[in-house]
Amino acid sequence: MIPELVFATNNNYKTKEISALLEGQYKVLNLSDIGCTVDIPETGSTFAENATLKSRYVVENYGIDCFADDSGLEIEALNNEPGIYSARYSGNKNDQENLELVLEKMKGLSNRKANFRTVVSLIKDGQVYLFEGLIYGTIRRTPSGEQGFGYDPIFEPLGYDLTFAEMSMAEKNAISHRALAMQKLIAFLKVQAAASQSGYQPLRYLKIS
Incomplete structure (x- = not known):
């Protein structure tokens, strides 16, 4: 039987993205799957703090190990x-109002x-x-593409001539910030399982950049 992981999100698109990344390894559940309808407050001052607030909420209120992410767009100018x-x-x-505000603030700026940055917080066995x-990447001057969500239509990753919104889910998952963080999570889960079988104890708090 494929083990289950709870992803502390109500975003169905994010859930589909992560499910695709973990296909065959884990069954990914989201907040609606466990009956959580609360909009978990994100009162932290960093991506790591917000991600951990969400994962900790599920652990403390539902008693289920889970992971959560906090992601965002950072624009140099x-x-x-x-x-x-x-x-x-x-x-x-x-999404549309947020995107339009970014484009308005970027008017006339050459830089x-x-x-995009993602931090995933996993709480497993209290750790x-x-x-x-x-x-x-760079910010386009006009949106392009129908896929994805959020700022995807205006973000063009370095080395590509497509926005995230012009890519298929598979193409985006191969390079995205969320995919990179998730790949580290997946690799860690495998290492942890191997360490557990060998009798080693994993670190209590670990950050993988």
Whole structure:
């Protein structure tokens, strides 16, 4: 039987992305699958803090080991905004309004450098593990593409002439910030399992950049 992991998110697109990455290794459940309808507060000052707040909420209230991510777009010319406020940059959790605000603030700016960052927090057996993924790129002047979500239509990863929204899920999963963080999580789970079988104890707190 394939083991289950709870992903502390209500975002179905994120769930599909992660399910595709973990296909055949884990069955990924999200918050709705475990009956959690709470919009878990993200009051931290960093991606790591917010991700851990979400994973800890599930562990403390549902008694289920899980992982959570916090991701955001960091734009050099905007002092790394929107950063941890990416999902509600406009004051609302509205992808289109957030995207439009970024484009408005970027008007007339020649520096289009940006990066997407993800931190995944895994709480397993009472221990916290963090995994980070980072991808560099530029901000387009106009949106392009129908796939993805959030800022995907205006983010062009370095070395590509497509936005994330112009890529298939498989193409995006091969290079995205979330995929990179998840790949580290998957590798760690395998190492932890092997260490457990050998009698070694994993580190209590681990950050993999």
